Amino acid sequence: MSDVYSFGVVLLEFLTGRKSLDKSRPVRQQTLTDWAAPLLTQKKKFLSIVDPRLGGDYPEKAVQKMAMLAYHCLDRNPKARPLMRDIVESLEPLQESVEVPISSISESAACD
Known part of the structure; x- marks a missing residue:
């Protein structure tokens, strides 16, 4: 788990x-899970944690589903977390709804 x-x-x-973990951020934002997890279930706030470098260019419903999946994966009770097969089943429809050209992935990886 x-x-x-x-x-x-x-x-x-x-x-x-x-x-x-990012020690350069303010204390309450240094640990990603502590900062983001409370915002994942709030429909109006979860978008505030999305990478601003995306410039709002993403399918909001897919991001919301990913946020909820992350929230469930981070449950403090290991027995309440989803099984990996259920995670895969949740992600498959998202993959089909979002087509990302391979060239943009390669360019992004080269920048890092």
Whole structure:
């Protein structure tokens, strides 16, 4: 179940563009999960954590589903976290709804 929690952290990193631990941020924002998890379930606030470098160019419903999936993966009770097969089933429709050209992924990776 720690793998599921770790996957939730990776989803948060993906959504926010932030590292899981960033000492350069204000104290309350240094640990990604502590900062972001409370905002994931609030429909009007979860968009505030999305990576601003995306410039609002993303399907909001897909991001909301990813945010909720991350929230469930980060549940403090390991038994309440989803199984990996359920996570995969949740992500498959999102993959189909969002087509990202391979060239943009390669260009983004080259910049990092």
